[in-house]
Amino acid sequence: MTEFGRNSDNPHGAGGALGAAPPPLAMSHYSISKIARACGLSRSTLLYYDRIGLLRPTGRTASGYRYYTDADRTRLERVRHFREAGLTLKQIRVVLSSGGKPGTKLLESRLRETADSIVGLKNQQRMLAGMLRRVAAGKQFTTVDTQLWVEMLEAAGMDDAAKKRWHMEFERRAPDGHQEFLLSLGITADEVTRIRSWSRGETDTYELPEGEQAGIGPYG
Amino acid sequence: MDMKNHVNVEEWVAMFEEVGLDEAKREQWHKLFERRHPTGHQSFLEWLGFKPEEIDRIRAQFR
Numbered sequence: 348m349t350e351f352g353r354n355s356d357n358p359h360g361a362g363g364a365l366g367a368a369p370p371p372l373a374m375s376h377y378s379i380s381k382i383a384r385a386c387g388l389s390r391s392t393l394l395y396y397d398r399i400g401l402l403r404p405t406g407r408t409a410s411g412y413r414y415y416t417d418a419d420r421t422r423l424e425r426v427r428h429f430r431e432a433g434l435t436l437k438q439i440r441v442v443l444s445s446g447g448k449p450g451t452k453l454l455e456s457r458l459r460e461t462a463d464s465i466v467g468l469k470n471q472q473r474m475l476a477g478m479l480r481r482v483a484a485g486k487q488f489t490t491v492d493t494q495l496w497v498e499m500l501e502a503a504g505m506d507d508a509a510k511k512r513w514h515m516e517f518e519r520r521a522p523d524g525h526q527e528f529l530l531s532l533g534i535t536a537d538e539v540t541r542i543r544s545w546s547r548g549e550t551d552t553y554e555l556p557e558g559e560q561a562g563i564g565p566y567g
Numbered sequence: 568m569d570m571k572n573h574v575n576v577e578e579w580v581a582m583f584e585e586v587g588l589d590e591a592k593r594e595q596w597h598k599l600f601e602r603r604h605p606t607g608h609q610s611f612l613e614w615l616g617f618k619p620e621e622i623d624r625i626r627a628q629f630r
Binding site: 470491495498499502504509512516521524531 | 581586587588596599603604610611
């Protein structure tokens, strides 16, 4: 039986007694380090896969070193392939022990998970862009910003007319609260003054400051 | 929080009623807020002056 020490990874078997003996079998044998490197995984990952029964080496050398064959390598490549698609090790073990073909249900559920992740990431992207915008503009940092607020109101079915009525009501009932709320959204003091004047009916339209992108609602 | 500058929950609800956001719509609004922007929901409720334990209860209700 061939010896596979950690030092035997060197294909030229330089110098040591471990590298000296050629493998007696025609079938390729790989040491754990060698198969790990070939598949771009770490040695400890392979040890872990062995421990959880996902990939057991074909055998052990006389001195107890694990050795892997081409069949193990093929299995490992499949494991990696499924890992890249986001299946858990547990799921992969089930797939490999039941013919190697993943069920439709499993794939569909993973597909749904990726869709959820995408939604989550898009959310993060939008939030980060908003934070960056506020930081860059030197505005007060809040977790509820104008864009979020408007989006939530619209989701609840509030249209432009309702939004204007809401501002008017807010201004009439609690002018100070209106002021404080608008500031809490990260709107500048100048803009807040304009919005409040518009809410009192003193100006017909709310003009966005020049150069600012027009958006939804009075404060863009 | 300075209460003089502040809107209480009843006023807030009244303003929403005024513009046609009824109870069902407000409920939907909380649900959406909680689902899409949980931290935003949290800071909004804080802004309205709810106590931390009340906020936990409200948020759990719409999860």
